[in-house]
Amino acid sequence: RYFHFCKLPGRVMGIRLLRFTSVVIIVLLLVAGALTALLPSIKDDKMPNLRREPKAPSQPALDAFTLIMQTYNRTDLLLKLLNHYQAIPHLHKVIVVWNNVGEKIPEDTWNSLGPHPVPVIFKVQTVNRMRNRLQNFPELETKAVLMMDDDTLVSAHDLAFAFSVWQQFPEQIVGFVPRKHISTPSGVYTYGSFELQSPGSGKGDQYSMVLIGAAFFHSGYLEDFQKQPEAVYALIDETQNCDDIAMNFLVAKNTGKSSGVFVKPVDIRNLEKDTNSGYSGMWHRAEHLLQRSYCVNKLVNIYDGMPLKYSNIMISQFGFPNYANHKNKM
């Protein structure tokens, strides 16, 4: 019979149970969905490498820096500068990027004049490229890189101070040589220094780049540099120039802030004229500055926009070299 007594409870109970459990399941699924929506989304790391370390960073990693110095045809200056730079406080290691293709590194000379305060590693290059210094060297153990041109002498005091400033602005290029771009009504950019008109309507000047030939920056940016569009490498190789402008574009895009922080040097010198090699550096080429304006415009194309930002912050060391260098008429 259809309405057998035993069937009814089973069927009714079955249907009620089914309904009840369906409702419970639906409610739980909605709760689960709501909780999932509240989970924090995984954001891209803005800081290169800074937060990817799973373990606590070791002492040298944070409190010291690695000097990377590229050299071409000025070994006498290189050795002179190495004597100076090898003793800078907080220096962990020196990496010499040897662009003298086919020429032996001065390792015997170097070793015979030991011991030395820090390890110095010569990285032999197979092609003489400007961007060789922007490789992500495996020997790099510190978070900070000090990059110096092989003809630039900066005092230990300036470097010690600038390193302490970098530690307060680790996302930016902290250095001694400010430059800027300006835009023109035609939309074409020009690269230059203080001799160019000042951008903006306020008083004073602005800078939008800090050159990496005398600057501290985060080693993570070397890793990031390996991931740039091919056109960037092609541009640098074509001009044998502009690697520093490209780095400023990279940093500005990464931070959304000005790429650099300018520290006014007390004692910075160019030793070019002191070399025996007769080689006088790329910036003496007639087309050097025009090339750099060219690079700015090309990079804007490649990156589809102008990421560089202006700053007018100039940092000096309080009470040095004059112990009351902040004194005023008050």
Added chain:
Amino acid sequence: RYFHFCKLPGRVMGIRLLRFTSVVIIVLLLVAGALTALLPSIKDDKMPNLRREPKAPSQPALDAFTLIMQTYNRTDLLLKLLNHYQAIPHLHKVIVVWNNVGEKIPEDTWNSLGPHPVPVIFKVQTVNRMRNRLQNFPELETKAVLMMDDDTLVSAHDLAFAFSVWQQFPEQIVGFVPRKHISTPSGVYTYGSFELQSPGSGKGDQYSMVLIGAAFFHSGYLEDFQKQPEAVYALIDETQNCDDIAMNFLVAKNTGKSSGVFVKPVDIRNLEKDTNSGYSGMWHRAEHLLQRSYCVNKLVNIYDGMPLKYSNIMISQFGFPNYANHKNKM
């Protein structure tokens, strides 16, 4: 009959359904529990007020500042300075803290010489207290406060630049007058300026305070100041001094960083000698500096520790007043 055919399916189906749904419910509850555990926890706000705004802040709140100027017995200087300060770019409003108890505010004079660029509000005080200027004035609409002594003239260029610097360091006191404390082997602190020995082992000097008598700081700190231990107010009232030292302690404790950022002024002047009142300011009292050392030690007791941190960062404006003030021998 117990094993009636229709009962079996109902009961078996019921049991299976029950088991199945129980399992499903348990699994969903576990998932819900896991998701809840992954939700972000609510952290305490470190920035006073900065992130508590539920709605988007209005334009004046962010791009402008309020001048708070306390005045006692130098109404001639006050009016002279108001003529200057009322026209500073980005000024939203002026709050004059009128410590001339019993004396009428110069409202008639002020109004008869209108119109004025911004509103100026005179807050009549009932007691002549140094800390009157650190009230959380309801008229305050901006995130930034510019606090000036009533005898200090700072150029508009310096103020415009320092305001832009404050916008980059909103947690700190950005101003023109650096001071420091030094510790001694006995553990007793001394307060002073560059004439004191430099702390630390590096080159140059350090500062650990920026005085609020010529500085920008976040208006949230006025709110925070109302929540300090009673002993702090008693100290300031007892000495009629040290409200600025107390503010530096508060900011340093709040940020864990140096309380101030020093901006080197191009043109700052003390107009004390120009007053007709003959009143020459608290800092001429014989015990002024000794009192301030006394205050540093008392505040260390009250706050159970020394929160002030040293800095040697000195900020100037790039390319101003000299368009190549960063030029070097390179």
